[in-house]
Amino acid sequence: MKDQFGREISYLRLSITERCTLRCVYCRSEEGLCPKAAELTADQLIEVTRACAELGVNKVRVTGGEPLLRRDLIEIVAGIRAIPEIKDVSLTTNAQDLANQAAGLKTAGLDRINISMDSLDPDKFERMTNGNLMKVLEGIEKAIEVGLAPIKINCVLIKGTNDDEVRDFIEFTRDHPIDVRFIEYMPIGNDSEKVGINNQDILAAFPELEPVLSRYAGQPSRDYQIKGYQGRVGLISPISRRFCIDCNRIRMMSDGTLRACLGQESEVCLRPALDQGHEAIRDLIEKTIYNKPRGHNFGREHLNQRNMSRIGG
Numbered sequence: 001m002k003d004q005f006g007r008e009i010s011y012l013r014l015s016i017t018e019r020c021t022l023r024c025v026y027c028r029s030e031e032g033l034c035p036k037a038a039e040l041t042a043d044q045l046i047e048v049t050r051a052c053a054e055l056g057v058n059k060v061r062v063t064g065g066e067p068l069l070r071r072d073l074i075e076i077v078a079g080i081r082a083i084p085e086i087k088d089v090s091l092t093t094n095a096q097d098l099a100n101q102a103a104g105l106k107t108a109g110l111d112r113i114n115i116s117m118d119s120l121d122p123d124k125f126e127r128m129t130n131g132n133l134m135k136v137l138e139g140i141e142k143a144i145e146v147g148l149a150p151i152k153i154n155c156v157l158i159k160g161t162n163d164d165e166v167r168d169f170i171e172f173t174r175d176h177p178i179d180v181r182f183i184e185y186m187p188i189g190n191d192s193e194k195v196g197i198n199n200q201d202i203l204a205a206f207p208e209l210e211p212v213l214s215r216y217a218g219q220p221s222r223d224y225q226i227k228g229y230q231g232r233v234g235l236i237s238p239i240s241r242r243f244c245i246d247c248n249r250i251r252m253m254s255d256g257t258l259r260a261c262l263g264q265e266s267e268v269c270l271r272p273a274l275d276q277g278h279e280a281i282r283d284l285i286e287k288t289i290y291n292k293p294r295g296h297n298f299g300r301e302h303l304n305q306r307n308m309s310r311i312g313g
């Protein structure tokens with residue numbers, strides 16, 4: 001369906017938990033998490049997705065927190081896959097446990113995967129995230145092996161922390177059939193403000209990056225490639241080149257809250273509708289989609305109600 005500004009909403013980002021295995025420096029504080037017991041059940045998540053599908057959603061990304069932490073993840077993915085209108089099911093993960101779970105996810109019907117990897121240096125990776133880079137690389141290998149493709153790497157560049165690795169990340173696409181996407185840091189939910197990198201500066205510094213057509217309609221990145229390299233470089237630039245006018249997404253969080261715009265704090269609680277049944281759920285989602293705000297407020301106000309790890313990115 002279309003929102004009040006005529007945008008067709010076809011993409012649901014479904015956060016299934018706020019719990020996470022990592023502590024990325026720009027993503028989360030430890031306060032205010034939705035406890036495991038308050039997370040929607042697999043059946044409820046699938047029910048909400050079904051209602052979204054009836055309203056025109058055909059693409060779902062499962063996210064978190066860290067989605068691989070949910071014990072019923074396979075059930076969730078298979079349930080979403082079984083909804084006939086849903087044509088694309090993907091997942092965003094920190095990949096710490098991906099090597100163990102990739103095959104099961106593929107069998108359950110997952111199409112593809114995005115992996116967060118903010119440094120190619122094991123020590124820096126650990127400092128930035130508290131995680132293990134080797135596990136990410138093993139997860140990438142396994143995901144390729146089982147056919148979860150195309151794989152995209154998400155990297156958030158923070159000034160003075162990992163912005164010296166842009167060339168290394170671009171070089172990573174030389175021999176890997178993997179897209180690396182630089183996501184501009186969004187000032188959201190953090191106590192300490194970080195300073196991100198302007199993606200347009202990357203373009204200026206690497207004129208060898210040539211524009212290429214996006215793999216999917218409606219994706220937020222502008223894509224580039226160096227001639228002869230296997231992978232691509234995507235720039236997701238909500239700050240330097242906002243794309244709200246083309247935004248096709250809504251977000252559902254693990255506690256049953258809908259957010260129609262990542263960069264606005266207005267939210268709608270679906271919980272009461274979940275008790276009332278399918279029609280009530282669909283009506284509330286329909287209203288939320290219609291009232292989707294025109295655009296984000298990054299830069300005009302600091303959004304501190306929820307961290308990104310609670311919203312799902």
Ligand code: SAM
Nearest residue numbers: 027064065066093094116154185186308309313
């Ligand atoms: N745990 C999973 C992961 O690490 O990919 C999924 C959740 S994470 C919140 C989803 C994405 O949001 C990650 O790629 C992360 O880098 C990105 N992200 C988190 N905080 C961000 C921020 N303040 N600005 C831009 N991207 C952010």
